[in-house]
Amino acid sequence: MENLDYARLQMAFTLGFHIIFACIGMVMPFFMVVSHKKWLNTRKPLYLKLTKAWQKGVAIFFVTGAVSGTALSFELGMLWPEFMKHAGPVIGMPFSLEGAAFFVEAIALGFYLYGWNKLPETFHWITGIIIGISGVASGILVVSANAWMNAPAGFEVINGEFVNIDPVAAFFNEAWFTQALHMTLAAFAATGFAVAGVHAFQILRNKSVELHKAAFKIAIFFGGVAALLQPLSGDLSAKDIAQRQPVKLAAMEAHYETKRNAPLYIGGLVNEQAREVTHKIEIPGALSFLAFGDFDAEVKGLEAFPEDELPRVAIVHYAFQVMVGIGTLLMIAAIIYFISLKKKSWWNSRKFWWFFALLSPLGFIAVEAGWVVTEVGRQPWIVYNVMRTSEAVTPMPGLEYSFYMYVLVYLALAVTVAWLMNRQIKVLNNSIG
Amino acid sequence: MIMLYVVLFFTFFSLFLYVLLGGADFGAGIVELFSSRGNRKLTRDTIYRVMGPIWEANHIWLIILIVILWIAFPSYFNIIIIYLHVPLTLVLLGITIRGVAFIFRHYDAVVDRSQVWYNRLFRIGSFITPVFLGMSFGTLVSGKIILTTDYSQIGFADIFLFPWLNVFTLLTGLFYAALCAFLASTLLIGETTGEVRKIYSRKSAIFTITLVLIGGAVLAYGYFTNMVFVKDFLQNTLSLAAIALSAILLLPLWQSIKKQYSMRTRILAGIQVLLVIFAAVNTHFPNLIITSTSELDLLAGAAPDSVIRVLGISLIIGGAVILPGLFHLMKSFNMIYPKKDLHQ
Numbered sequence: 001m002e003n004l005d006y007a008r009l010q011m012a013f014t015l016g017f018h019i020i021f022a023c024i025g026m027v028m029p030f031f032m033v034v035s036h037k038k039w040l041n042t043r044k045p046l047y048l049k050l051t052k053a054w055q056k057g058v059a060i061f062f063v064t065g066a067v068s069g070t071a072l073s074f075e076l077g078m079l080w081p082e083f084m085k086h087a088g089p090v091i092g093m094p095f096s097l098e099g100a101a102f103f104v105e106a107i108a109l110g111f112y113l114y115g116w117n118k119l120p121e122t123f124h125w126i127t128g129i130i131i132g133i134s135g136v137a138s139g140i141l142v143v144s145a146n147a148w149m150n151a152p153a154g155f156e157v158i159n160g161e162f163v164n165i166d167p168v169a170a171f172f173n174e175a176w177f178t179q180a181l182h183m184t185l186a187a188f189a190a191t192g193f194a195v196a197g198v199h200a201f202q203i204l205r206n207k208s209v210e211l212h213k214a215a216f217k218i219a220i221f222f223g224g225v226a227a228l229l230q231p232l233s234g235d236l237s238a239k240d241i242a243q244r245q246p247v248k249l250a251a252m253e254a255h256y257e258t259k260r261n262a263p264l265y266i267g268g269l270v271n272e273q274a275r276e277v278t279h280k281i282e283i284p285g286a287l288s289f290l291a292f293g294d295f296d297a298e299v300k301g302l303e304a305f306p307e308d309e310l311p312r313v314a315i316v317h318y319a320f321q322v323m324v325g326i327g328t329l330l331m332i333a334a335i336i337y338f339i340s341l342k343k344k345s346w347w348n349s350r351k352f353w354w355f356f357a358l359l360s361p362l363g364f365i366a367v368e369a370g371w372v373v374t375e376v377g378r379q380p381w382i383v384y385n386v387m388r389t390s391e392a393v394t395p396m397p398g399l400e401y402s403f404y405m406y407v408l409v410y411l412a413l414a415v416t417v418a419w420l421m422n423r424q425i426k427v428l429n430n431s432i433g
Numbered sequence: 434m435i436m437l438y439v440v441l442f443f444t445f446f447s448l449f450l451y452v453l454l455g456g457a458d459f460g461a462g463i464v465e466l467f468s469s470r471g472n473r474k475l476t477r478d479t480i481y482r483v484m485g486p487i488w489e490a491n492h493i494w495l496i497i498l499i500v501i502l503w504i505a506f507p508s509y510f511n512i513i514i515i516y517l518h519v520p521l522t523l524v525l526l527g528i529t530i531r532g533v534a535f536i537f538r539h540y541d542a543v544v545d546r547s548q549v550w551y552n553r554l555f556r557i558g559s560f561i562t563p564v565f566l567g568m569s570f571g572t573l574v575s576g577k578i579i580l581t582t583d584y585s586q587i588g589f590a591d592i593f594l595f596p597w598l599n600v601f602t603l604l605t606g607l608f609y610a611a612l613c614a615f616l617a618s619t620l621l622i623g624e625t626t627g628e629v630r631k632i633y634s635r636k637s638a639i640f641t642i643t644l645v646l647i648g649g650a651v652l653a654y655g656y657f658t659n660m661v662f663v664k665d666f667l668q669n670t671l672s673l674a675a676i677a678l679s680a681i682l683l684l685p686l687w688q689s690i691k692k693q694y695s696m697r698t699r700i701l702a703g704i705q706v707l708l709v710i711f712a713a714v715n716t717h718f719p720n721l722i723i724t725s726t727s728e729l730d731l732l733a734g735a736a737p738d739s740v741i742r743v744l745g746i747s748l749i750i751g752g753a754v755i756l757p758g759l760f761h762l763m764k765s766f767n768m769i770y771p772k773k774d775l776h777q
Contacts, residue, residue: 056540063536066489067529073496074525077503077514084503085511089736092504093743099497100751106493107758110486114766165736167743395584396518396593409526413533420541427542 004390006399007079010406012375017410018072019371020364021065026139027191027222028058029132034218036125046211053428054215057421058131059113064417066106068410079399083382083392086162090155091145093167098141105134139187140180147175150374151244152383174244178237179374185226185233186370189330190363192223197360198425200353207429213347220356223363224334230327235290242291245384246300247309248377251316253287255301262287262299267321270314275302277317311379319372326366333359436745437735440505443748445714447501451494453616453706456609458484458491460617462531462559463610464636465552472632476621477552481539483624486766488535490759492528504744508734512722513569516578520597523565531558560610567609571602571651574662574717578724601660604651611644612706619686619702623695634690641683661723665716672712679708 032054039047077084108130115124148154154170155162196219199212241249249255254270254277255262264287268280285295292299302310333356340346382389461480468476484491503510514521531554538551572578577596581587618637625633655663666672682705689697714721720728735741 056542059540060536063489063532066492067532070492070496070528071525073499074514074521077499077510078518078521081511081515084514085507088503088507088510089505089740092500092736092740093747095500096504096744096747097751099493099500100747100755102496103490103493103751103755104758106490107487107755107762110490110762111765114486119765163737165739167740394515394518395582396515397584397589402518402522405522405526409529413529416533416537420537424542 003397003399004393006403007393010403011079014072014075014406016368018068019367021061021068023187024061024191025065026135026187028054029128029135030222031218032058033128036128046214050211050215053424056424060420062109079394080392081394087383090162090165090170091148093171094141094144098138101134101137105131136184143180143183144171144176147179148173149383150378151175152386178240182233182237185230186367188222188226189230190367192219192226193330193363194360195219196223197357200356204353204357220337224337227330227334231331238290247305249291250300250302251311251313251377252320252373254313254317255299256303258301258304260296260298261285270317272313311377316373316377319369322369323366326362330363436742439745440741444501447494447498449707449710451498452710453703454491455494456613457616457620458488459559459563460613462556463614464617466556466560479621479624487762505736505741506731506734507736509731517569517572519593520565520569524562527558527562531555563610563613564606567606568597568602571605572597573722575601576661576723576725580724601654604654608647608651611640611647615640615644616702619698622690623698669716672716675708675712679705
């Protein structure tokens with residue numbers, strides 16, 4: 001493997017971790033403030049217990065998210081100095097605002113964590129809301145910068161230099177809204193189902209059932225609503241990509257031949273050499289309809305693009321299938337949950353809780369898969385149709401050692417955080433009995 | 434044009450606050466590292482009480498600084514990030530380790546033997562991180578960076594290791610670590626009473642002397658090895674005056690520590706740091722990076738006006754939200770205007 005491959009692996013690996021920490025850090029504060037509000041309203045001790053338990057989770061995830069984010073702000077430059085040299089000023093606006101939002105979040109977190117019994121109750125609660133809002137704002141801003149890489153705007157390239165820079169136009173690029181919406185909903189769905197699943201598992205184990213049911217309800221509400229809205233956002237994204245990045249759409253669908261009334265493949269094995277997909281389920285005309293709202297619309301196939309501008313089709317296609325598959329499953333799960341509110345007897349069934357416990361990790365798998373679709377699907381470009389990833393990489397040799405070090409550190413971090421969460425849950429269960 | 438000054442102000446303002454607040458935070462771990470076994474627990478609890486509410490905010494100044502650099506001064510950022518890849522990776526490693534160790538040791542639901550590891554990682558991370566940071570700062574002015582586009586002609590070590598790994602940068606690294614320890618011990622004095630106070634007073638004195646000695650060593654080494662930056666520094670009246678003033682301020686600082694004026698002590702220590710940074714930056718502004726063959730102008734590589742304008746506006750808006758919030762946070766938790774009854 002070359003330096004470029006190790007740089008890409010390291011970026012993928014560190015972002016892959018950061019995306020999880022960041023999503024949880026963004027969404028969990030909302031669970032926390034809902035529970036906190038219930039404590040303020042009902043004064044039931046279990047809500048106070050839950051709020052404080054979730055608060056510890058928020059603190060741990062915020063810090064791991066923050067340090068991995070600090071590392072990333074350096075890594076962007078360390079791995080891709082040529083990209084940052086040219087693109088840095090163009091996408092500076094979302095990043096500088098993100099820095100501000102992140103700062104607000106850290107300040108609010110300081111108030112919240114240390115404010116128990118010191119600050120007025122309502123003010124204290126509001127600082128919790130600010131943590132959540134500024135977290136979501138940070139996420140949206142960072143995604144807008146990523147959207148710019150897919151839909152470059154607000155500059156011209158003259159003699160290899162980026163000139164006539166308009167940072168506001170770059171910020172409001174064509175992809176920013178669909179991507180930010182899709183990612184925000186994904187964060188809520190993934191974290192909602194993950195947290196709900198953890199509590200469902202505790203209910204199965206018959207530990208502090210009342211508390212875990214209360215926790216489950218809060219988490220699944222956010223996750224469920226997001227999962228129901230996500231297909232709509234996905235549709236917006238697909239139509240946007242069909243217009244803007246037809247090659248990415250073609251890779252997602254492993255769609256090789258340009259044709260009208262293009263079929264949609266579900267599943268299937270991609271053979272990149274033979275340029276064909278086997279063992280698939282085919283729905284005639286569905287791709288044309290989903291991409292352009294017309295069964296007879298022409299959808300460009302991969303054959304329409306130069307060989308050296310194609311991403312790895314198999315990876316993009318499989319990742320896309322995983323994302324859509326899980327998205328559909330979570331949507332069904334959300335419907336099941338909302339029906340169960342009318343049919344209370346389901347709550348006595350162990351199957352019900354097993355179902356949600358097993359769904360726990362899936363949302364995050366979908367998040368990772370979706371992120372693979374957007375990033376691998378853009379290759380070989382780092383800035384779509386403007387700069388190749390190979391042109392952006394650092395000249396420093398020996399990146400494999402850097403990669404191994406990050407793998408080691410992040411794995412250790414992941415294991416430790418998982419272990420700490422397990423300890424939190426144990427203590428939570430024991431303290432209530 | 435005015436916006437360029439706004440951006441420059443925020444650049445150095447973030448640098449100053451990171452050196453000061455981030456420094457006090459690193460220093461707290463260093464003080465803990467150099468505490469006797471019996472005092473460690475006390476130091477640990479005091480640090481948590483004093484720094485806890487703002488410790489995360491302390492480190493965001495680094496992100497703000499790096500983001501401003503890459504947006505407003507991309508060619509500068511490019512040099513820093515390519516040639517300091519290795520030490521900055523070590524800085525990140527240190528930040529990660531001490532950051533998570535800090536939160537783990539205070540938020541782990543179970544208190545058991547793993548605390549020993551959290552503490553160990555926190556203390557060691559707190560020491561090595563500012564050393565590598567100081568080494569990185571030192572490298573930029575050392576005149577040892579070799580700019581090249583042909584990486585096959587010069588060896589890996591000559592480009593990516595030796596420029597930051599030498600006697601001079603080691604001294605600047607230790608200088609920054611000592612500065613951190615000085616800040617932290619000065620801060621902690623105000624938070625303690627009785628016998629413990631004496632321990633921290635002694636620590637503060639030791640770290641102050643260490644700081645002055647290492648500072649002298651940096652200058653002496655640079656002078657005798659004909660380093661451009663140091664030579665220019667020693668000929669720059671304004672920089673020398675700033676350093677002298679910073680040294681003179683030690684007298685009122687000690688006075689104020691003795692009289693238990695917490696707030697005045699902190700302000701004085703802050704001014705001293707400001708003077709040291711000013712002296713260093715003033716010497717070579719705007720040519721802050723000195724490589725083996727040339728001096729690089731910060732302003733010459735600035736981003737176009739359209740970028741600077743938007744960044745300036747973003748920073749003003751961000752600052753208007755952040756600074757009052759931060760001030761209120763510090764005030765609420767007695768970091769500014771500490772309650773009198775705590776000390777008397």
